[in-house]
Amino acid sequence: MNNVIISTKKLSKTFSNGGTQQHVLKNLDMEIYEGDFTVIMGSSGAGKSTLLYALSGMDKPTLGSIRFLDKNIEALSNDKLAVFRRKNCGFIFQQMFLLDNMSILDNILTSGLLISNNRKAITARAKELLTKVGLGEAIWSKFPSQLSGGEVQRAAIVRALINQPNVVFADEPTGALNSAAGKAALDVLSEVNNKGQSIIMVTHDLRSARRGNRILYIQDGVIHGECNLGRYIHGDRERHEKLRLFLEEMGW
Numbered sequence: 001m002n003n004v005i006i007s008t009k010k011l012s013k014t015f016s017n018g019g020t021q022q023h024v025l026k027n028l029d030m031e032i033y034e035g036d037f038t039v040i041m042g043s044s045g046a047g048k049s050t051l052l053y054a055l056s057g058m059d060k061p062t063l064g065s066i067r068f069l070d071k072n073i074e075a076l077s078n079d080k081l082a083v084f085r086r087k088n089c090g091f092i093f094q095q096m097f098l099l100d101n102m103s104i105l106d107n108i109l110t111s112g113l114l115i116s117n118n119r120k121a122i123t124a125r126a127k128e129l130l131t132k133v134g135l136g137e138a139i140w141s142k143f144p145s146q147l148s149g150g151e152v153q154r155a156a157i158v159r160a161l162i163n164q165p166n167v168v169f170a171d172e173p174t175g176a177l178n179s180a181a182g183k184a185a186l187d188v189l190s191e192v193n194n195k196g197q198s199i200i201m202v203t204h205d206l207r208s209a210r211r212g213n214r215i216l217y218i219q220d221g222v223i224h225g226e227c228n229l230g231r232y233i234h235g236d237r238e239r240h241e242k243l244r245l246f247l248e249e250m251g252w
């Protein structure tokens, strides 16, 4: 088994909604392994996104700790956390908008140049990734407002991957994509995972979920079950069936 890259101890997240308290994550202990494509599933409202935000340091837990590499991220100041995230994390979240006043390519280069000053290499990588997700040259100079939702989503995926982060956090990365565009996006995620980057993805979509090698099912604020599928192999019907049976058992 690979090294642990993120672990939580008694992780709790409670929201106060109009005087009532909602305990979404409850004393949750879990580990994420380096190099894994971890998928978080569960019913709507179970707390999948809440968990993803906590693991990635986008949101602070109410109680408990999150060890990410050699840092307890819940204890970091906002500035230190921002530096840590920039160095180690890529985010594919629905609400992570691109900057409106910049072209698609510039949006991606701006992220890339935050941690590297090799403009030539960053530009080449950006163009390669854009092409892989199906965004050809014709749209590189367009502004986000001139693109469809699915095109923006694919550009956001490239932006998340440009710095080759240790961990890519993805929340329904294919949510706005049709079948072909979704496959292209998932192929890029599988490819970077095969090269060693860890991925943690929340999804409801079976086609996306079966890319993962480890599926975690969240229920009642804790990890209720897990399924190890092994590395993704294209066209492997057995793994699809194994995932389907696991989800059926979990009551999905």
Ligand SMILES: Nc1ncnc2c1ncn2[C@@H]1O[C@H](COP(=O)(O)OP(=O)(O)OP(=O)(O)O)[C@@H](O)[C@H]1O
Pocket: 015, 016, 017, 022, 024, 042, 043, 044, 045, 046, 047, 048, 049, 050, 051
């Ligand atoms: N910022 C917030 N303030 C108050 N309540 C919140 C907040 N964020 C999430 N919640 C509540 O916490 C619960 C879990 O939300 P979360 O988005 O993590 O669920 P999810 O499993 O990702 O759901 P879905 O699959 O529907 O996206 C929901 O009941 C939601 O309303």
